[in-house]
Amino acid sequence: MTEADGEPGGLTVTGVGRVRAEPGLARVALVVEVVEPSPDLAFRNAGEAVSRLRGVLRRHGLADEGVSASRLALASEFDGYGTGRRFVGYACRAAYGVETEALDGLQRLIVDVVAAGAQRIDGVEFDVRDREALGDEARRRAVADARRRAGVYAGAAGVRLGPVVSLRDLEAGHAQAPGLRAGAGGGPAGDLAPGAVELTAAVRVGWALIP
Template sequence: MAEVVTRGVGRAERTADRAEVQVGFETTGSTRNEAVDALGTRVADVEAALRAPGVEVRSRQLTVHDNWDGRRRSGSRAAQNYVVRVDDVDRLDELLAALVAAEPSWLSGPNWQLKDDSDAVREAQRGAVADARRRAEGYVEALGARLGPLHRLTDGDAEVWAADNARTMAAYGGGAPGAAPEMGRLNLDAQRITVTVRCTAAWSLLD
């Protein structure tokens, strides 16, 4: 039996309700213990901020190593890197202010996410199937035939895209050391997330 095979794309938008931030702190010392002690002091206030409601530390990684100048040991370095999830986005500004005030070595985020994308995926799936059917109907009409039943439906890869997702705290350069930045200067409102679904459909082609 003749058939027509078409691809469809469906999209659904939702406002992000979760954010993820990555941040790292580094300290140095003449010995490893001295570097680690300095790091503990550096992140003490950070650890307190990370215990706030709606904030979850997804990863906490410590590294300690010696610095070398050629073959000569020149002190030690300690670093702690965090991956932090914020489920209460209303607390994001407060958290970022605390992190920046602690003068991290680097900070990346927020990366916007959805806590549950199932509803958006279903909406995008409906759109993808409808798009595939519209394309099939167009081909059938061009052939002067009729569109028959659906034979096969293959799910493509679902993709989640966050509009304007790349953010950096480098914009906070300047200002007094240790002073909390004015978070309102950056647009840290929750971004719109686009969920994209693709499918391939095969329809029977009737005379």
């Protein structure tokens, strides 16, 4: 994309840079949920499920400080709508976020946490370890892409690129590898290989033009 930069003889071009890398870690979002007829029973059974879950995570080498958790939440649970709506009990929920670099054991981890009492796996997100370095490489490629495009336009117009007069980071962000989801009914199916993680950067660069 090009546009006039407000200066006579100027040229502004947007460049995009992408870097693909194998993921080095995974973040698993899981939920413990217990529905019981009384609040006390819901809290007690949810607490037992959380204890089992913590034990499974420790056996997989995940220390307590590496597990983020929300507080236990209690809410009335209903089924149906309108006049057919009926009270089914008290739902006690706790959501956890688990980060692991042991990707080879990820499927076994998910199966084990479901067996321990995690009723839902809300998502599996893959990421890279050194995001900052890869992001810098994407930015360098974005500048190179902008320079290449600008050179094509300048050559076609019979002029040369002069000094850079403006530079703006467009914060293109990044696109992660596809996330994976698995339900509690029988565990995840198939291979959990995530493919590559892609980081993207965009920059808008303005040049003076030399006849």
